[in-house]
Amino acid sequence: MNRFGFGKWTLQKKMTLLLVVFILIPLTLFGYLFSGSSNRFVSKRTDQETSQVLSLVKQNVDQMLKEYETQLKTIYDNEDVISELSRIGRGGAESADNADTINRFLRNFLRGKEDLDSIYLYTADRQVYFADFKGSNFFFSQFQLHPEWQRTAELAGGRAVWLPTYVLPANRYLPQATQYFLLGMQVKNVTDVMQTLGTVYMNVKISALDRLIQGVDVSPRGMLFLADGEGHVLWHRNPEAYPVKLAEIPFYQDLMKRKTASSTQELNGNLYRVSLVQSDYNHWYYMSLIPQSDLNEQSRDLRKFLLVTLIAFGGSFVLLAWLTSRYITRPVRQMALAMKQIHKDNLGFRQPATSADEIGMLQTSFNSMRGRITDLIQEVRIVSDKEKEAEVRALQAQINPHFVYNSLDTINWMAIERGETDISTMITALSDIMRYAIRPGEQWVTLEEELKWASDYAYLQKMRFEDRFEITFDAEPDLLACKVPRLFLQPYLENSILHGMEHVEEGGLIAVTVMRDLATGGLRVVLADNGEGIPNEELQDIVHRRSKGIGIYNLDDRLKLEFGPEYGVTIQSSPETGTSITILLPAIDKIRQQDSTTALSSEGG
Numbered sequence: 001m002n003r004f005g006f007g008k009w010t011l012q013k014k015m016t017l018l019l020v021v022f023i024l025i026p027l028t029l030f031g032y033l034f035s036g037s038s039n040r041f042v043s044k045r046t047d048q049e050t051s052q053v054l055s056l057v058k059q060n061v062d063q064m065l066k067e068y069e070t071q072l073k074t075i076y077d078n079e080d081v082i083s084e085l086s087r088i089g090r091g092g093a094e095s096a097d098n099a100d101t102i103n104r105f106l107r108n109f110l111r112g113k114e115d116l117d118s119i120y121l122y123t124a125d126r127q128v129y130f131a132d133f134k135g136s137n138f139f140f141s142q143f144q145l146h147p148e149w150q151r152t153a154e155l156a157g158g159r160a161v162w163l164p165t166y167v168l169p170a171n172r173y174l175p176q177a178t179q180y181f182l183l184g185m186q187v188k189n190v191t192d193v194m195q196t197l198g199t200v201y202m203n204v205k206i207s208a209l210d211r212l213i214q215g216v217d218v219s220p221r222g223m224l225f226l227a228d229g230e231g232h233v234l235w236h237r238n239p240e241a242y243p244v245k246l247a248e249i250p251f252y253q254d255l256m257k258r259k260t261a262s263s264t265q266e267l268n269g270n271l272y273r274v275s276l277v278q279s280d281y282n283h284w285y286y287m288s289l290i291p292q293s294d295l296n297e298q299s300r301d302l303r304k305f306l307l308v309t310l311i312a313f314g315g316s317f318v319l320l321a322w323l324t325s326r327y328i329t330r331p332v333r334q335m336a337l338a339m340k341q342i343h344k345d346n347l348g349f350r351q352p353a354t355s356a357d358e359i360g361m362l363q364t365s366f367n368s369m370r371g372r373i374t375d376l377i378q379e380v381r382i383v384s385d386k387e388k389e390a391e392v393r394a395l396q397a398q399i400n401p402h403f404v405y406n407s408l409d410t411i412n413w414m415a416i417e418r419g420e421t422d423i424s425t426m427i428t429a430l431s432d433i434m435r436y437a438i439r440p441g442e443q444w445v446t447l448e449e450e451l452k453w454a455s456d457y458a459y460l461q462k463m464r465f466e467d468r469f470e471i472t473f474d475a476e477p478d479l480l481a482c483k484v485p486r487l488f489l490q491p492y493l494e495n496s497i498l499h500g501m502e503h504v505e506e507g508g509l510i511a512v513t514v515m516r517d518l519a520t521g522g523l524r525v526v527l528a529d530n531g532e533g534i535p536n537e538e539l540q541d542i543v544h545r546r547s548k549g550i551g552i553y554n555l556d557d558r559l560k561l562e563f564g565p566e567y568g569v570t571i572q573s574s575p576e577t578g579t580s581i582t583i584l585l586p587a588i589d590k591i592r593q594q595d596s597t598t599a600l601s602s603e604g605g
Helices: 011-077 079-089 096-110 137-145 148-156 207-213 250-258 292-297 300-343 358-397 401-417 421-438 447-464 490-500 536-543 551-563
Strands: 116-123 128-131 161-168 178-189 195-205 223-227 233-235 262-267 270-278 285-291 444-446 469-475 483-485 508-516 523-529 568-574 578-585
Touching: 011 079, 011 096, 011 178, 011 195, 011 207, 011 223, 011 262, 011 270, 011 285, 011 292, 011 300, 079 096, 079 178, 079 195, 096 116, 096 128, 116 137, 137 161, 148 161, 148 178, 148 195, 161 233, 195 207, 207 223, 207 233, 250 262, 250 270, 270 292, 285 292, 300 358, 401 421, 421 447, 444 447, 447 469, 447 483, 447 490, 447 508, 490 508, 490 523, 490 551, 490 578, 536 568, 551 568, 551 578
Parallel strands: 469 508
Antiparallel strands: 116 128, 116 195, 161 178, 178 195, 223 233, 223 285, 262 270, 270 285, 444 483, 508 523, 523 578, 568 578
């Protein structure tokens, strides 16, 4: 290929040619052939099979509903009931015997029918007879919420009508909400000018439809449901779908407008293949929604073609890998070997340019960089020598800490000789604080030592702020020997003093309490103040570590890293009320040797 000048092509041209020849063209061709044939075939077959399933379900449901309607019409076969209803309709008074006749008929009507929950008979003068093991209150409440039931039954003029599904809330008889669908029918006096004698309502459990439809699957993730023309969900596997108003959903509006047997609809951002069958008996709609992903999985008859395609792609990728290794990877590997030579301080190594493309430009730039690195190394050596010289001078200029201690001790004795006991006490506290803070090697000290340092620190701060606040320390005696991180109290005491007591003129209080933590068995240290508190926004910044101070975070990070997430620091605060900081420490009864752990920072937050 070099005879065609391929070696002089840019890397972009080489990669473009390889992708077009070995990937883009086959991918486009195979994708077009596969999607064009499989999608049409699967959609057509799925529509036919789904339509057959929906039609079969419709036939079974229609047959069941017709049987219920036939059973309900047996009320006309009971002459005693019709006679009593006629007498009541003419204004006759109700008698106990006649009422018992109607009630006995209703109870007998339910006997042996496991899917029938209850039956109610409203007479023309609004007297109510019923058979319901739950009592009538639950249905009465639903009947009052749905005045359209009575209107629908009246408009039917004596025909039996199926009303939308409704939900009866959980009660002492039914531990969970239960769905019912309702059959309503006006009772007419067929022997006297079709006078309306009353309206009968039969509550059918949704389990009747469950037995017919629950086991029917149109696809692995498909949905099947029943609805009426007004958009009420009459049956669905998921009880939470019953309150959904289908009439408000665009895909259902489009279905009702077009009423095609099969169509593709978008729902919640996903494509579904929708099939629709309508019952001539009660005009219910039987619908199925099959996700497009299920249709794609049904292309089993084209898998052989896909396998051949994958084999072809595999061969193309093998060839592409060989070409990439020959014309791209090999020069890059040579560049990597050259860089290793530089890493071994072989600064005299050069990488000759083998082409005029981007790889060749990279090789030329590498050689230029090699020379520049040599110059920089020399410059760094000179600068390093000067820095070492400066460090020596800085070390020579440092003040011996013992000189500071001796000077403070001299000042202390001078204060004692002159009777300045307050000044002497402050100097002694300052000297102890400095000695404790900078003594080397000890990162874990006893709680007693830490509280002694904290007491000296608190004393100096109180003197500084002219006794505007008090700092108290209270620790259980058996915990004083436990080991704690040195200076762990400093950042939290400093924050409580500088921020909590900043505007407190008098009466301020910072209480430090150490007790045994019952949950972890460790130490619970609580620093509580009655200062200004922290505004909620600033507190959130501290909790989420968006504030600049890091001293308050170091202890929390270290405890969680070394001992587990149950240990650490928590902060609670309310404006104008105060702040409470809780520190959970492990119970350690001897000094831990921690060569790899740095001392806790004492920087304030």
